[in-house]
Amino acid sequence: MIRFQNIRKVYGTGDHIVKALDDVSLHVPVGEIFGVLGQSGAGKSTLIRCVNLLERPTSGSVIVNGQELTTLDAAGLRKARQQIGIIFQHFNLLRSRTVADNIAFPLEVIGQPKPQRDKRVKELLSLVGLSDKASAYPAQLSGGQKQRVGIARALACEPKVLLSDEATSALDPQTTRSILDLLRDLNRRLGLTVMLITHEMTVVKHICDRVAVLRDGRVIEQGLVDDLVVQPGSEIAHEFFPRIVPPQQKNGGIFATITFVGTAAEEPILSSLLRKFDVGVNILGGGIETVRDKRVGRLLLELSGPDAAAARSFLQERTGFTVES
Numbered sequence: 001m002i003r004f005q006n007i008r009k010v011y012g013t014g015d016h017i018v019k020a021l022d023d024v025s026l027h028v029p030v031g032e033i034f035g036v037l038g039q040s041g042a043g044k045s046t047l048i049r050c051v052n053l054l055e056r057p058t059s060g061s062v063i064v065n066g067q068e069l070t071t072l073d074a075a076g077l078r079k080a081r082q083q084i085g086i087i088f089q090h091f092n093l094l095r096s097r098t099v100a101d102n103i104a105f106p107l108e109v110i111g112q113p114k115p116q117r118d119k120r121v122k123e124l125l126s127l128v129g130l131s132d133k134a135s136a137y138p139a140q141l142s143g144g145q146k147q148r149v150g151i152a153r154a155l156a157c158e159p160k161v162l163l164s165d166e167a168t169s170a171l172d173p174q175t176t177r178s179i180l181d182l183l184r185d186l187n188r189r190l191g192l193t194v195m196l197i198t199h200e201m202t203v204v205k206h207i208c209d210r211v212a213v214l215r216d217g218r219v220i221e222q223g224l225v226d227d228l229v230v231q232p233g234s235e236i237a238h239e240f241f242p243r244i245v246p247p248q249q250k251n252g253g254i255f256a257t258i259t260f261v262g263t264a265a266e267e268p269i270l271s272s273l274l275r276k277f278d279v280g281v282n283i284l285g286g287g288i289e290t291v292r293d294k295r296v297g298r299l300l301l302e303l304s305g306p307d308a309a310a311a312r313s314f315l316q317e318r319t320g321f322t323v324e325s
Ligand SMILES: Nc1ncnc2c1ncn2[C@@H]1O[C@H](COP(=O)(O)OP(=O)(O)OP(=O)(O)O)[C@@H](O)[C@H]1O
Pocket: 011, 012, 018, 019, 020, 038, 039, 040, 041, 042, 043, 044, 045, 046, 047, 199
């Protein structure tokens, strides 16, 4: 649905240039929620603004829904942008307009007649759970309600893609969760492709199917969250689970960091290990997280005794377990 090919964005000239994006290539498949995770200054805002060409890349191509955007003329780009909704960290609502009139705004811009507009606004208010707030003004709403208005407005022209520019960063954890749930719900019900930028791991953990990690304008890792979380050495896995450093002294044992996912997390794996092998198991650290609807865990074990190596091989062979030495 969205394809970035070798995108570069350079700000400034001469000695004063900043490479905000450096050879970024990524693909957001139809119907997925794709997160771009990065610290402040990594290039996230620049990247998301390149999707609808609010920011024009210095080089590279931006393809949305099969259309190369960088070669379109102004009219073509205006039309293409109707397929791309966007929501913002600070909501960007018009203070002097009611909730209903904020949502109607993009429909007015494209010249939709009032009766259709009113009907569509009603549908959108219901979609985001704000039917009782049609006549309220933004100042009378909570942050979460404001973002719901932002979402309804972004969806007014029935876009295929929704971009989210740190949409939950100004919200408390509980409201963040409800907005993320709404985005996931809209993604499923409408088949909406969502691309979001965030500096918060919780956002990735809660709703993203796929993630790209951006650092200093470069994508240093990308893939399905489910795959990355069990991949040895992955940045995402390290973000989910604090690094567990094995102690210097091995006490004659061998170390194994095991990551388990989904149903494997419910298996009583350590008791199976102790039953099957002549092995001592010392848990040196670890944690369990919920990633979307799945449980994922990571443990650093020290295995000792005559069957230590066989016990580690046993773990390695189990589906749902990844073992690092
Ligand atoms: N209009 C601009 N002119 C010059 N430099 C810019 C401009 N916009 C962004 N930059 C620079 O580009 C780099 C990436 O900025 P960008 O805002 O995309 O990062 P970010 O990851 O979104 O950061 P934040 O989370 O703090 O918004 C930074 O070094 C920034 O200073």
